[in-house]
Amino acid sequence: MAPPDPLASIVVRALRATEAVALLPALNDVLAAAYHQPDFHGALGRRVTIQPDGFVVAVDEAHGAGRVVGCGTAVAYPDAGYGWLGLIATHPDHERRGIGAAVTTALVAVLEGYGCAAALDASAAGHPLYLRLGFEEAGTTTVLAATTSTPGADPGPDSAEPMTAADLAAVVELDRAATGADRTRLIGCLWSEQPNRALVVRRDGALVGFGFATDWSLAPVIALDDEALRALLDAALRLPFAVAPSVLVPPGSDHGPTLEAFSFRPRRTLVHMQRGVSRLPGQRGCIAGMASLGEG
Numbered sequence: 501m502a503p504p505d506p507l508a509s510i511v512v513r514a515l516r517a518t519e520a521v522a523l524l525p526a527l528n529d530v531l532a533a534a535y536h537q538p539d540f541h542g543a544l545g546r547r548v549t550i551q552p553d554g555f556v557v558a559v560d561e562a563h564g565a566g567r568v569v570g571c572g573t574a575v576a577y578p579d580a581g582y583g584w585l586g587l588i589a590t591h592p593d594h595e596r597r598g599i600g601a602a603v604t605t606a607l608v609a610v611l612e613g614y615g616c617a618a619a620l621d622a623s624a625a626g627h628p629l630y631l632r633l634g635f636e637e638a639g640t641t642t643v644l645a646a647t648t649s650t651p652g653a654d655p656g657p658d659s660a661e662p663m664t665a666a667d668l669a670a671v672v673e674l675d676r677a678a679t680g681a682d683r684t685r686l687i688g689c690l691w692s693e694q695p696n697r698a699l700v701v702r703r704d705g706a707l708v709g710f711g712f713a714t715d716w717s718l719a720p721v722i723a724l725d726d727e728a729l730r731a732l733l734d735a736a737l738r739l740p741f742a743v744a745p746s747v748l749v750p751p752g753s754d755h756g757p758t759l760e761a762f763s764f765r766p767r768r769t770l771v772h773m774q775r776g777v778s779r780l781p782g783q784r785g786c787i788a789g790m791a792s793l794g795e796g
């Protein structure tokens with residue numbers, strides 16, 4: 501007799517628009533249990549806004565109406581030919597049944613539907629899974645955290661100013677130069693979330709850097725050069741934070757030494773991985789901090 505199929509009662513499918521609001525608490529529960537962090541509502545809400553068709557859920561139909569036991573998100577940047585996977589999680593009670601692999605395979609298919617290759621930043625738990633699914637290692641993404649609450653380093657000759665709505669078009673263009681992608685929707689979300697914690701640096705009337713801060717992170721931070729980054733960090737670190745702010749530094753960033761001068765130190769590393777593309781477009785050295793681990 502054939503062994504029982506461990507995925508027999510599991511359905512892996514797209515999140516339906518009509519159920520998104522109702523299922524957010526269940527998705528949050530899965531993520532909280534998998535990542536040992538309490539609150540993913542902000543990240544989930546933003547992902548639903550920028551790529552509503554990029555949600556994949558694994559539902560265990562053995563439990564009456566169905567219980568969410570796994571999830572993941574995809575964000576496509578079709579003009580750039582790549583997208584990002586994130587928030588991949590299986591509830592700890594349901595690991596090692598193939599759910600993570602099925603969710604990741606479905607997310608890759610979502611990106612392929614947009615003509616996009618896939619990038620992600622792998623935890624130690626996810627790394628073997630992604631290797632098996634054909635992802636290749638492409639450097640290290642480093643989570644840095646500030647170790648002082650004051651800037652304390654040479655701010656350089658530039659100065660940062662608050663971002664205004666009139667800056668948004670230029671912010672999207674600078675972001676596109678760095679990432680190769682039109683991320684208008686993402687920048688719009690960031691602006692609506694933190695309009696009072698967004699900064700730009702101008703030189704001779706042109707934007708040379710921008711950054712957004714939450715009360716726990718600087719994300720994203722893009723600077724054409726070291727002077728622009730110094731001005732951004734000097735201003736950003738004067739904002740109030742609930743915890744020491746962190747920055748997600750992607751592989752190939754030119755900005756590690758300046759972040760270090762401003763007291764940022766490594767807290768954690770992830771393996772950056774790509775499938776279907778060997779080199780992402782854009783001037784990626786300009787990216788001091790990514791928007792998030794699920795958006796690049």
Ligand SMILES: CC(C)(COP(=O)(O)OP(=O)(O)OC[C@H]1O[C@@H](n2cnc3c(N)ncnc32)[C@H](O)[C@@H]1OP(=O)(O)O)[C@@H](O)C(=O)NCCC(=O)NCCS
Pocket residue numbers: 506534535588589590591594595596597598599600601602621622623624625626627628629632
């Ligand atoms: C990483 C994570 C998503 C994997 O989820 P999962 O559902 O356990 O993934 P899978 O079941 O597809 O694969 C996990 C392992 O179980 C094995 N497995 C799959 N089906 C199996 C089965 N029926 N019997 C025994 N083992 C099985 C796989 O071969 C794999 O083994 P390996 O890691 O040694 O290669 C999950 O552990 C998790 O949520 N971790 C915390 C959050 C996290 O780190 N997410 C990834 C961020 S990049």
